[in-house]
Amino acid sequence: MAAATDLEEQQPATREPVLSIRNISKGFGAVRALTDIDLDVYPGEVVALVGDNGAGKSTLVKILAGVHPADSGTITFNGAPATITSPTSSRELGIATVFQDLALCDNLDVVSNLFLGREPGRGTIDEEYMEQHAWELLRQLSAKIPSVRIAVASLSGGQRQTVAIARSLIGEPRIVILDEPTAALGVAQTAEVLNLIERLRERGLGVILISHNMADVQAVADRVVVLRLGRNNGVFRTADVSYEDIVAAITGATDNPVSTRAGRADEKDA
Ligand SMILES: Nc1ncnc2c1ncn2[C@@H]1O[C@H](COP(=O)(O)OP(=O)(O)OP(=O)(O)O)[C@@H](O)[C@H]1O
Ligand SMILES: [Mg+2]
Numbered sequence: 001m002a003a004a005t006d007l008e009e010q011q012p013a014t015r016e017p018v019l020s021i022r023n024i025s026k027g028f029g030a031v032r033a034l035t036d037i038d039l040d041v042y043p044g045e046v047v048a049l050v051g052d053n054g055a056g057k058s059t060l061v062k063i064l065a066g067v068h069p070a071d072s073g074t075i076t077f078n079g080a081p082a083t084i085t086s087p088t089s090s091r092e093l094g095i096a097t098v099f100q101d102l103a104l105c106d107n108l109d110v111v112s113n114l115f116l117g118r119e120p121g122r123g124t125i126d127e128e129y130m131e132q133h134a135w136e137l138l139r140q141l142s143a144k145i146p147s148v149r150i151a152v153a154s155l156s157g158g159q160r161q162t163v164a165i166a167r168s169l170i171g172e173p174r175i176v177i178l179d180e181p182t183a184a185l186g187v188a189q190t191a192e193v194l195n196l197i198e199r200l201r202e203r204g205l206g207v208i209l210i211s212h213n214m215a216d217v218q219a220v221a222d223r224v225v226v227l228r229l230g231r232n233n234g235v236f237r238t239a240d241v242s243y244e245d246i247v248a249a250i251t252g253a254t255d256n257p258v259s260t261r262a263g264r265a266d267e268k269d270a
Contacts (some may be wrong), residue, residue: 016079018043018174018206019095020066022117024073026059033059034230037073041175041206046197046211048217048238051227052250060227061177064208065084065097066090078174096168097177102160104167106153110134110145113152114167137166141199144192158189164194175199177208182216194220228252 006140017040026034034056041047049057062068066087075082077093084090104113111134134148161181168176182190197220200207211217218238226234226249234249
């Protein structure tokens with residue numbers, strides 16, 4: 001019975017995953033970018049997606065974001081089969097993706113960036129509503145933005161990341177995907193973004209965090225999913241795994257028994 005308890009502890013309570021992908025494969029010509037990838041994300045959970053350059057992280061994100069179609073495999077969202085055919089269908093499903101370049105408009109202020117392309121009230125832009133909603137959103141995220149009426153160009157890297165994450169929440173997603181959100185940030189700004197990720201988890205969102213920074217991963221992720229050469233190479237609970245074990249799974253150093261075991265246990269769970 002000890003084994004059963006161990007397995008139960010692998011995942012948060014009895015909840016169903018909000019996102020479940022199975023056997024996702026994707027090739028670009030002769031390049032097999034992804035082969036039979038499985039991934040689960042539960043509500044209120046931060047899953048770090050890690051792997052060396054070329055492991056397939058961005059390709060997986062782009063499939064979920066509707067940028068590329070998968071060649072094969074299934075996606076289940078909120079318990080129902082889902083087809084993601086475009087960025088719009090990904091958003092409508094409830095997946096918000098913050099790409100590394102953030103795609104903010106530097107010359108526009110924070111409010112305008114938050115509502116870009118989704119101004120409420122069809123044509124008539126309700127500035128007062130947008131400004132209030134912007135403040136409310138940033139307050140919920142405990143974001144440190146001096147004013148919502150300053151141009152995004154004058155914000156720091158961490159503040160820009162905050163605006164991009166806040167913008168992703170406007171559509172009320174269930175899953176937020178962050179691609180290297182701390183890559184260009186200093187120590188204090190990184191801490192702010194990690195706090196922000198914890199706010200997202202508190203709101204019950206599932207977060208997929210792509211990062212090369214193991215300190216960030218260990219600080220904020222509940223589970224770590226390792227990709228190597230386009231394949232799953234282990235799933236770990238962050239609390240149970242050492243830095244060395246994650247690195248071994250990323251680099252494929254030997255037949256690491258810890259990574260193989262953890263990966264097997266998690267797959268049985270699914
Ligand atoms: N549009 C594309 N056309 C052809 N090959 C691609 C394309 N996008 C990705 N690839 C290939 O697919 C593989 C996985 O790339 P991907 O960008 O997903 O890796 P990654 O894990 O995000 O790496 P990094 O950490 O460097 O961002 C690589 O071999 C890459 O060259
Ligand atoms: Mg990438």
